[in-house]
Amino acid sequence: MPTEPLTPVLDPYALARELSGRHLIGGELVAAASGRTFDVVNPAKGEVVGQAAFGDAADVDRAVAAAVKAQKEWAKRPVRERGRLVAECGRALQAHVEELARLITLETGKALRTESRIEAGVLSDSFVFYGGLATELKGENVPFSPTVMTITQREPIGVVGAIIPWNVPLLLMALKIAPALVAGNAVIVKSAEEAPFTVLRVCQILNGILPPGLFNMLSGMGPECGAPLVAHPKVGKITFTGSVETGRIVYRTAADKLIPVTLELGGKSPMIVMDDADLDKAVAGAVVGMRFTRQGQSCTAASRIFVHSSVHDEFVGRLKAKVDAMVMGDPMDEKTDIGTIVSPQQFERVKGYIEAGIREGGTAHTCSALPEDPSLAKGLYVRPVIFTGLTNESRLAREEIFGPVTCIIRFDDFEDVIAQANDTEYGLAATIWTNDLKKAMDATQRLEAGLVQVNQNLVVQPNISYGGIKSSGLGKEASLEAMLEHFTHKKTIMINMA
Numbered sequence: 093m094p095t096e097p098l099t100p101v102l103d104p105y106a107l108a109r110e111l112s113g114r115h116l117i118g119g120e121l122v123a124a125a126s127g128r129t130f131d132v133v134n135p136a137k138g139e140v141v142g143q144a145a146f147g148d149a150a151d152v153d154r155a156v157a158a159a160v161k162a163q164k165e166w167a168k169r170p171v172r173e174r175g176r177l178v179a180e181c182g183r184a185l186q187a188h189v190e191e192l193a194r195l196i197t198l199e200t201g202k203a204l205r206t207e208s209r210i211e212a213g214v215l216s217d218s219f220v221f222y223g224g225l226a227t228e229l230k231g232e233n234v235p236f237s238p239t240v241m242t243i244t245q246r247e248p249i250g251v252v253g254a255i256i257p258w259n260v261p262l263l264l265m266a267l268k269i270a271p272a273l274v275a276g277n278a279v280i281v282k283s284a285e286e287a288p289f290t291v292l293r294v295c296q297i298l299n300g301i302l303p304p305g306l307f308n309m310l311s312g313m314g315p316e317c318g319a320p321l322v323a324h325p326k327v328g329k330i331t332f333t334g335s336v337e338t339g340r341i342v343y344r345t346a347a348d349k350l351i352p353v354t355l356e357l358g359g360k361s362p363m364i365v366m367d368d369a370d371l372d373k374a375v376a377g378a379v380v381g382m383r384f385t386r387q388g389q390s391c392t393a394a395s396r397i398f399v400h401s402s403v404h405d406e407f408v409g410r411l412k413a414k415v416d417a418m419v420m421g422d423p424m425d426e427k428t429d430i431g432t433i434v435s436p437q438q439f440e441r442v443k444g445y446i447e448a449g450i451r452e453g454g455t456a457h458t459c460s461a462l463p464e465d466p467s468l469a470k471g472l473y474v475r476p477v478i479f480t481g482l483t484n485e486s487r488l489a490r491e492e493i494f495g496p497v498t499c500i501i502r503f504d505d506f507e508d509v510i511a512q513a514n515d516t517e518y519g520l521a522a523t524i525w526t527n528d529l530k531k532a533m534d535a536t537q538r539l540e541a542g543l544v545q546v547n548q549n550l551v552v553q554p555n556i557s558y559g560g561i562k563s564s565g566l567g568k569e570a571s572l573e574a575m576l577e578h579f580t581h582k583k584t585i586m587i588n589m590a
């Protein structure tokens with residue numbers, strides 16, 4: 093039932109309190125069936141800002157029941173109407189960009205100016221983009237015989253489970269939810285433990301536009317809430333972003349049910365800087381590619397930077413100077429470029445990798461300065477580290493760190509660097525920086541990654557398909573292709589007219 097549009101609440105603390113202890117099921121904000129909750133902490137100050145509902149199998153059952161009911165009616169609506177409503181969600185979210193940006197900063201410690209506002213803007217854009225694609229849910233006319241008309245049509249899968257992580261929850265939820273809804277599915281979102289409130293707020297905003305139950309949101313832990321969602325017999329598709337380890341668990345459960353899955357997992361993305369590269373652009377590209385403004389908490393982070401020997405020292409010096417100039421501070425402060433790590437577990441993990449890099453003989457170039465403000469003393473700040481002197485065999489070059497730590501590896505030979513870049517279990521993204529057209533083209537053909545870029549390090553865009561190969565995942569997100577291939581079934585219809 094359409095309700096009054098919500099008014100943006102710019103005090104994230106007030107919003108976190110208001111949203112505490114609730115899932116969104118069947119159009120209502122409800123407590124967990126068990127009544128349990130868990131604390132949500134602001135990592136910049138180490139303070140508890142609210143309690144999220146602790147979802148379990150009973151909540152999954154309630155959400156699935158609501159979704160099954162709503163989906164049947166939704167699928168019957170004309171496709172242009174579905175598209176119009178999803179685009180309207182995007183416009184409604186636009187009015188909440190500032191509110192959502194502040195709330196996501198409170199939960200995750202990401203800087204408001206450099207990260208959260210941008211992410212909240214892309215969330216809104218993605219809904220508008222997919223709403224406009226509704227009439228592209230076309231089938232085909234297959235040539236077969238003059239007397240047998242053969243056509244295909246795209247049909248919704250039914251109930252989609254969308255499991256998201258904490259690093260860019262708004263962007264990732266948008267790329268899952270918007271195409272799933274336009275294609276005629278109902279969705280149940282399971283938010284990440286660290287960042288439940290912003291996702292719930294988005295769901296509350298959409299709930300004013302979409303029919304109740306079409307869109308449900310559960311918060312909780314992976315094993316207690318995510319696992320029963322994947323295992324539920326009436327969930328017909330899982331779209332998951334998270335770690336490789338959890339991706340494998342999700343895939344196994346989905347295999348037992350024989351349902352399709354999309355998995356966006358980890359990465360160890362190479363960036364290759366050739367001797368003829370424009371170094372200013374390459375250094376700026378490394379800052380963006382490494383996602384230093386997000387403390388490196390990105391699966392596409394350019395965490396292996398191969399630099400030609402002849403420009404290696406110059407590149408390291410310029411990159412260090414650029415990262416040194418970035419301001420670490422209160423994530424809510426407009427002056428801040430770099431905020432905090434999301435949780436104490438991640439904080440310890442990242443510190444552990446820095447120590448391991450030093451033990452392995454690397455030289456740690458530690459950048460930026462810790463904030464001096466005493467109110468941030470408990471904040472999970474990690475100074476960015478650029479390692480030199482490590483090889484592609486080192487632990488830091490092989491494992492995903494998910495922190496502001498990158499390895500610069502020296503090379504001399506083009507063939508050798510392509511081989512090293514591909515010598516990884518991952519295959520999410522890769523970039524090469526050169527003005528040599530032949531080498532650039534050659535690299536695009538030979539780098540093993542879902543996304544290869546030359547002389548740029550652009551972040552995910554709603555209309556450009558994105559997804560990894562090897563251990564980085566299965567299937568694509570974003571773009572029309574993702575909506576057609578991953579949120580519909582194709583039915584073939586044959587009509588014998590003889």
Ligand code: ADP
Pocket residue numbers: 255256257258282283284285312313314315317318319322333334335336338339341342
């Ligand atoms: P990270 O450790 O980087 O947060 P995870 O893969 O653990 O990555 O988490 C990503 C998402 O997957 C989170 O929403 C989390 O709750 C969920 N999750 C974790 N374990 C499971 C599981 N066994 N089944 C389903 N979802 C899970």
